[in-house]
Amino acid sequence: MATDDGFKRTYPEIDDWTDSRELLANARKQAEERQLDDVFIVDIDSHISDGGNWPEIMDYVEDPVIREAASAFGDGSKRGAFLNGTNGLQWQNVWGRIPHGQGLKEAVEESELSRETILARRCMDQMGLDYQVMFPNAMLFLGMHPVPEMEVHLATAYNRWLVERVLPEDQRIKAMMYLPFNNPVEAEATVKRFLGKPGVAGFLITSSRHKPVHANEYMRLYGMLEESGQVLGFHTHLNWQNEYTSQLNRFISMHAISFVLCNLVHLTNWIINGLPERFPKLKVMWIESGVAWLPFIMQRLDHEYMMRTSEAPLLKKLPSEYMRDMFYTTQPLERTNETLLAASMEAMSAETQMLFASDWPHWDFDLPATIWDLPFLDEKAKRNILGYNAARIFDLEIPEKYRALAAE
Amino acid sequence: MSELFVAKVDDLADRERRIVVEGALEIGVFRLGDEFFAWESNCPHAGGPVCQGRIMNRVNEVLDDEKRAHGYEFVEADVHIICPWHGYEFNIRTGVHPGDAETRLRGFPVTIRDGAVYVTV
Numbered sequence: 001m002a003t004d005d006g007f008k009r010t011y012p013e014i015d016d017w018t019d020s021r022e023l024l025a026n027a028r029k030q031a032e033e034r035q036l037d038d039v040f041i042v043d044i045d046s047h048i049s050d051g052g053n054w055p056e057i058m059d060y061v062e063d064p065v066i067r068e069a070a071s072a073f074g075d076g077s078k079r080g081a082f083l084n085g086t087n088g089l090q091w092q093n094v095w096g097r098i099p100h101g102q103g104l105k106e107a108v109e110e111s112e113l114s115r116e117t118i119l120a121r122r123c124m125d126q127m128g129l130d131y132q133v134m135f136p137n138a139m140l141f142l143g144m145h146p147v148p149e150m151e152v153h154l155a156t157a158y159n160r161w162l163v164e165r166v167l168p169e170d171q172r173i174k175a176m177m178y179l180p181f182n183n184p185v186e187a188e189a190t191v192k193r194f195l196g197k198p199g200v201a202g203f204l205i206t207s208s209r210h211k212p213v214h215a216n217e218y219m220r221l222y223g224m225l226e227e228s229g230q231v232l233g234f235h236t237h238l239n240w241q242n243e244y245t246s247q248l249n250r251f252i253s254m255h256a257i258s259f260v261l262c263n264l265v266h267l268t269n270w271i272i273n274g275l276p277e278r279f280p281k282l283k284v285m286w287i288e289s290g291v292a293w294l295p296f297i298m299q300r301l302d303h304e305y306m307m308r309t310s311e312a313p314l315l316k317k318l319p320s321e322y323m324r325d326m327f328y329t330t331q332p333l334e335r336t337n338e339t340l341l342a343a344s345m346e347a348m349s350a351e352t353q354m355l356f357a358s359d360w361p362h363w364d365f366d367l368p369a370t371i372w373d374l375p376f377l378d379e380k381a382k383r384n385i386l387g388y389n390a391a392r393i394f395d396l397e398i399p400e401k402y403r404a405l406a407a408e
Numbered sequence: 409m410s411e412l413f414v415a416k417v418d419d420l421a422d423r424e425r426r427i428v429v430e431g432a433l434e435i436g437v438f439r440l441g442d443e444f445f446a447w448e449s450n451c452p453h454a455g456g457p458v459c460q461g462r463i464m465n466r467v468n469e470v471l472d473d474e475k476r477a478h479g480y481e482f483v484e485a486d487v488h489i490i491c492p493w494h495g496y497e498f499n500i501r502t503g504v505h506p507g508d509a510e511t512r513l514r515g516f517p518v519t520i521r522d523g524a525v526y527v528t529v
């Protein structure tokens with residue numbers, strides 16, 4: 001099959017270096033079979049970043065001493081400088097079985113464009129995406145950095161690199177800015193600095209960290225985000241080191257629990273401390289924990305709240321009702337049991353509250369067809385989840401050809 | 409029904425596969441010893457190019473008489489094709505997922521004639 005740019009399939013064994021257009025050729029096929037090119041699709045979460053541009057990102061570090069020190073890493077190449085990544089992510093590929101799970105290593109043509117933009121375009125074209133929100137892997141660990149100030153140095157460098165280098169290259173690529181949440185003052189400064197910059201679609205907290213989200217020192221930050229109409233995302237990540245997860249001896253076990261646990265804790269604190277009442281207009285989004293955890297925590301919190309209302313005095317309705325006012329990305333969409341999935345999506349008011357995310361190129365990525373093929377959703381719900389909910393919440397411009405349906 | 413040429417028998421080594429394409433249909437033809445198996449390269453999970461994945465033996469966990477675990481081993485008799493999209497594994501002889509008999513690949517008959525491998529679609 002040839003795509004628009006003349007890319008031809010060759011059917012090799014797929015390995016770490018396979019071109020993602022080859023790897024995602026079946027995604028293009030699915031898009032054509034389902035006419036998904038006529039559907040407005042936004043991918044809220046992708047991780048196209050193999051660390052290859054880290055040396056370039058280090059040039060955006062503002063502290064001259066730290067910027068210079070980056071050269072001491074990676075045999076002078078600055079690769080991996082200051083990063084605190086854990087081994088867990090390197091197990092994503094099931095020991096070689098899912099090659100792209102370890103990041104895209106494919107060659108890209110000589111170009112003025114960043115490697116990220118070239119790889120994002122390959123994915124967007126094959127999947128039929130109109131916008132893709134990008135978030136690099138390396139940043140997912142930063143909330144657990146043993147040197148707290150390093151979170152600020154690296155976050156600022158990374159945010160600047162995205163805004164100054166990557167986002168101007170393609171209007172279809174968007175990004176949520178990393179909030180150095182361990183330092184509330186710097187998190188506020190990040191909002192002030194990057195708010196309104198072209199391509200910035202909101203702000204994001206990586207959930208793998210040990211800071212209670214209801215601490216008073218964050219109220220000004222939330223107020224700023226609410227007032228400016230920005231989305232606040234909580235992006236889940238692994239933590240294989242805490243007392244419970246450190247007992248799990250397989251990646252499957254750790255991933256199944258750890259990628260939900262951090263968001264379970266933050267969401268529970270968020271609701272029980274009445275943050276939805278304090279910031280009723282703040283758009284809060286929970287990213288990459290899937291869907292199956294939601295009915296559990298809804299039922300659990302409602303059940304206990306009815307008996308212990310005095311411990312959550314700011315609440316004026318059931319926890320689950322606040323949960324239905326928040327937003328959730330779909331991936332990884334647990335769908336081995338369709339009945340449970342349908343009930344979960346209904347419980348969450350998925351038609352208005354859920355947003356498609358691919359998580360490409362991680363090992364458990366989803367495709368637009370994952371949503372499109374769900375038999376229990378009507379077409380309007382599918383279109384909302386795939387794109388129109390994102391357009392509404394992130395205030396994205398909907399291309400002309402989709403506008404008629406968006407107005408429905 | 410039509411018969412597609414896959415390869416000369418001698419050109420397909422043990423544990424190798426060849427992908428043949430007929431219109432939108434992609435079929436992986438695998439050789440295990442002197443046997444050949446053909447499966448559609450369309451994964452039942454999410455439509456991934458399953459036959460372009462890695463070929464590896466099934467993994468087993470070794471238990472002793474007291475049911476204590478002693479690590480992993482490969483099972484030589486069970487050769488798997490592993491979908492490169494998300495890792496679903498299928499036994500190349502049966503086309504069946506090792507953990508769920510309902511999850512299986514769509515198969516096609518293979519014929520050997522005059523030293524060549526053909527698949528019927």
Ligand code: FES
Pocket residue numbers: 451452453454455456457458491492493494495496
């Ligand atoms: S498509 Fe094959 S494992 Fe998902």
